Amino acid sequence: MRQDHLITATQLSRDDIEAVLDRARAVADDPAAYADRHAGRVLALCFFEPSTRTRMSFDSAAKRLGMNTIDMGDVDSSSVSKGESLSDTVRVIEGYADALVLRHPSEGAATLAGERVDVPVVNAGDGAGQHPSQTLLDLHTIREDHGLDDLTIGIMGDLKYGRTVHSLAAALTEFDANQHFISPESLRLPRSVRFDLHETGAQIREHEELEPVLDELDVLYVTRIQKERFPDENEYHRVAGEYRIDAETLDSAADDLTVMHPLPRVDEIAPDVDETDHARYFEQAHNGIPVRMALLDTLLENASPDGDEGTEVDR
Amino acid sequence: MSEHELRVSKIRDGTVIDHVEAGQALNVLAILGIDGSEGFGVSVGMNVPSDRLGRKDIVKVEDRELSQSEVDVLSLIAPEATINIVRDFEVVEKNRVTRPDGVTGVLSCPNRNCITNADEPIETRFDVVADGVRCDYCATILRADIAEHIDV
Numbered sequence A: 001m002r003q004d005h006l007i008t009a010t011q012l013s014r015d016d017i018e019a020v021l022d023r024a025r026a027v028a029d030d031p032a033a034y035a036d037r038h039a040g041r042v043l044a045l046c047f048f049e050p051s052t053r054t055r056m057s058f059d060s061a062a063k064r065l066g067m068n069t070i071d072m073g074d075v076d077s078s079s080v081s082k083g084e085s086l087s088d089t090v091r092v093i094e095g096y097a098d099a100l101v102l103r104h105p106s107e108g109a110a111t112l113a114g115e116r117v118d119v120p121v122v123n124a125g126d127g128a129g130q131h132p133s134q135t136l137l138d139l140h141t142i143r144e145d146h147g148l149d150d151l152t153i154g155i156m157g158d159l160k161y162g163r164t165v166h167s168l169a170a171a172l173t174e175f176d177a178n179q180h181f182i183s184p185e186s187l188r189l190p191r192s193v194r195f196d197l198h199e200t201g202a203q204i205r206e207h208e209e210l211e212p213v214l215d216e217l218d219v220l221y222v223t224r225i226q227k228e229r230f231p232d233e234n235e236y237h238r239v240a241g242e243y244r245i246d247a248e249t250l251d252s253a254a255d256d257l258t259v260m261h262p263l264p265r266v267d268e269i270a271p272d273v274d275e276t277d278h279a280r281y282f283e284q285a286h287n288g289i290p291v292r293m294a295l296l297d298t299l300l301e302n303a304s305p306d307g308d309e310g311t312e313v314d315r
Numbered sequence B: 001m002s003e004h005e006l007r008v009s010k011i012r013d014g015t016v017i018d019h020v021e022a023g024q025a026l027n028v029l030a031i032l033g034i035d036g037s038e039g040f041g042v043s044v045g046m047n048v049p050s051d052r053l054g055r056k057d058i059v060k061v062e063d064r065e066l067s068q069s070e071v072d073v074l075s076l077i078a079p080e081a082t083i084n085i086v087r088d089f090e091v092v093e094k095n096r097v098t099r100p101d102g103v104t105g106v107l108s109c110p111n112r113n114c115i116t117n118a119d120e121p122i123e124t125r126f127d128v129v130a131d132g133v134r135c136d137y138c139a140t141i142l143r144a145d146i147a148e149h150i151d152v
Helices: A014-029 A053-064 A086-094 A109-116 A132-146 A163-172 A191-199 A233-242 A271-275 A281-286 A288-303 B025-031 B068-077
Strands: A042-047 A068-071 A099-104 A121-126 A151-156 A177-182 A203-207 A219-222 A258-260 B014-021 B042-050 B054-062 B082-087 B090-096 B102-104 B125-129 B132-135
Touching (some): A086 A099, A099 A288, A109 A121, A121 A132, A132 A163, A132 A219, A132 A288, A151 A163, A163 A177, B014 B025, B025 B054, B025 B068
Parallel strands (some): A042 A068, A151 A177
Antiparallel strands (some): B014 B054, B082 B090
């Protein structure tokens, strides 16, 4: 991957993805070899909206590479509350850090940040847009179980606003994957995502119910149907109930079906699924560490004037 | 000049935008920022018979030529348009519009949550795709309603 920033999954080729995932596997196999790889470097965590998992995952990944992290803290107590633009904020932080992880409530915020600064920018979620580092860890999890070709995946839940879905769907077009999208009519994939999928000739089908396709799936990727998207709470409860899975739901699934979720879940996956061999969502979250280590390592390597300033690692 | 074009008065100097899709004439004026208060002489023909389009609109603007960004946006809502430059009642230049690869700073993004609609020092940028335009920042696609989002 010879790129400065990771803004959207659509920028990733198959080779890019496989290179990061291969490196993630190497990191997972021998984390000690990477412990001081980027000692003395600083990662800025710029989270303009609340996040626990993604922020901690990047923080942990950076520290395991020997980096220090700086954090702009709660938006309400930062310069943002004084009206400073995102453009100015990232320009200032660029001088403090060697790379920048950005989460922002507006779509396109990471693209803007990437245009304003020279240090690598990682999009950690921009509104309902994209969340490409999540996609890399999703793909890592899928690859470990099934490989990434000859794959049939069902993606279910809020497909309209689910940024992890948008990124994952785009990245899967680089592989031989059949994608089934399962959602209420009101939460179908947005036009722009469907446009990209059709442009690539991707094999996609859209459904309102899981049952007709469940037994075909290698992977079922579930996302939260967000209550706040519904003006009528009764409508939310009616819809959400239809997209809830439990252990009994999975009786008709393939024995090796992998159930994933970007977390946090609310009640779309019942706790009894945790006890089945299908559940992989906690492992998926843990995969964020080696994958984000591999991603930061790759981007910092690309950003170095001579291609690699890090401590030499025998790979 | 054809009989159809004579339905609206000839101009001495200026621009004739011909072969505009029927119903788009007022949007053409919007692109040009013309609301009548500028003092230009403007003639508009709507639903004029056309061999090529069946029905078409024509816009004639006196003492005014178009900038490239105006032509670029015009091409999005009137891809068949021809732009005739008129001097001393004669057409001295006749050009078909061509769709650009992208347009910058001339359309606003309809996605209220797009970063271009936040208070940032930023120009909008849209890629031209098969049957519309697409925001470079949030990827929102605009098709039939392009004219409603013209900023020029």
